Amino acid sequence: MRIVIAGENAERAAEFGALLADFGLDWQIDWLPAGAPVEPAMPAFDVFVCGLRPGPIGGPELLARVAALYPQAVRILLLDQSPNEASVDIAQGLDGAHRVLGRPLDPAELVEAVESVIDLRQLLDNEALKRLLGRINSLPPPPRLYLQLTRLLRDPDANNAAIAQALSQDPAIAAKVLRLCNSAYFSGGREISDMRSAVVRLGHQALLRMVLTIEAFGGLKLGSGKAREEMQDRALRASNLARKLLPGPSAELAATASLLSEVGKLLPGVASAESEEEGPNYAEAGAYLMGLWGLPMPLVEAVAYQRRPSQLRSGGFWVTGAVHVATALVAGEEPDEDYLRSVGMLDKLPQWREMVEPSALDEVA
Structure with missing residues (x-):
């Protein structure tokens, strides 16, 4: 599984890698620099994580772009514990996200969030419900x-x-x-x-x-x-x-x-x-x-x-x-x-x- 984290502190990459290894997960994490766009030519990814303002391009815009180009990816929005952002930005971000987590991003919470969304998809993707x-x-x-x-x-x-x-x-x-x-x-x-x-x-x-x-x-x-x-x-x-x-x-x-x-x-x-x-x-x-x-x-x-x-x-x-x-x-x-x-x-x-x-x-x- 490949995870892209936009605009966060890439210095924590080693910490994330070690903690994910402790969970027995062979997940690859790539850190997207602040301001970098989401492009169709990017290597496919399974999870996208960003805050409301990861750079010049706003978080809601990035999440919408991911939804259009990589619809199967799990989209996670990060909010500060005491957010001071405009309510309009928060509403737009919530609409585009599968889950919301607090900043700073905790690896254990990230694992739980991703697996929870996968479980939900499996729950709703059952043949009896479709029939x-x-x-x-x-x-x-x-x-x-x-x-x-x-x-x-x-x-x-x-x-x-x-x-x-x-x-x-x-x-x-x-x-x-x-x-x-x-x-x-x-x-x-x-x-x-x-x-x-x-x-x-x-x-x-x-x-x-x-x-x-x-x-x-x-x-x-x-x-x-x-x-x-x-x-x-x-x-x-x-x-x-x-x-x-x-x-x-x-x-x-x-x-x-x-x-x-x-x-x-x-x-x-x-x-x-x-x-x-x-x-x-x-x-x-x-x-x-x-x-x-x-x-x-x-x-x-x-x-x-x-x-x-x-x-x-x-x-x-x-x-x-x-x-x-x-x-x-x-x-x-x-x-x-x-x-x-x-x-x-x-x-x-x-x-x-x-x-x-x-x-x-x-x-x-």
Whole structure:
């Protein structure tokens, strides 16, 4: 396996080589100097690692270039422990990365990250899942407006008026945004009746999650409006909880992944988590669907492993762990205590239980 690390300290090459040898891995590591481009003529590589600003060429641009030229390569983004970068740069980097690691890069974490992504690909590349989705005549469409707004919010010149205008292009979604904006989840006391005020009240990230919820569940075929409302209620509550369990940009990833944790139930013939022997369960099917939509790999991974986070090779508590805890607690289930103990977070479980919001449907009833 060949790994290319861009813009980092090449003086650590010997250290990396020795530590990788300790793992019994015959991996080759090449260090790409700061400012060097990714070219089609480069020797093929399996893993690409860079920070947000590895040189004159930004990290998000490098990752996008790698995705286009070497689509099978695992792409890893490095962030400082206390990042001071613009949120737009972070969002672009997260979209192009399979995994996120802290700087300075730790060889052991690199090994875990690469093997975890490989495991995920193998999990989703199973014949039963492919056969199931192949029998479905019409898969749920990608969240078009969510993806459009995501691109718009990366524009530093975008303002709330432009965002409101984009929302207003879809009257059905705009009406649902206004309805949810005035619901028990988001209401600030004064009724909101126009899109620009809704954007201001919600904030950009909450607005993105709301639009994603509406689009993802809009085509839900569950037989009754009540079932759809219950699933949307769980999604919103889990999202609100998950974003409180992680710091920084990771909080928004956890919130978004939690919104989509049950999206696999959109697909007919998907087994419940309790009957996995009957076929692919909703977590794997949902992750596969999100991959088809082109959503970021950390979201796909979190949804895929939400029921069994201990199967991840990563030793820390990140997006998947937060989604696991949030979705379990909102569903009235117990999180995997052995997993939480292994990542040093079990003592936080009583506090997290207290943070679960009551269902808005119960309040209405």
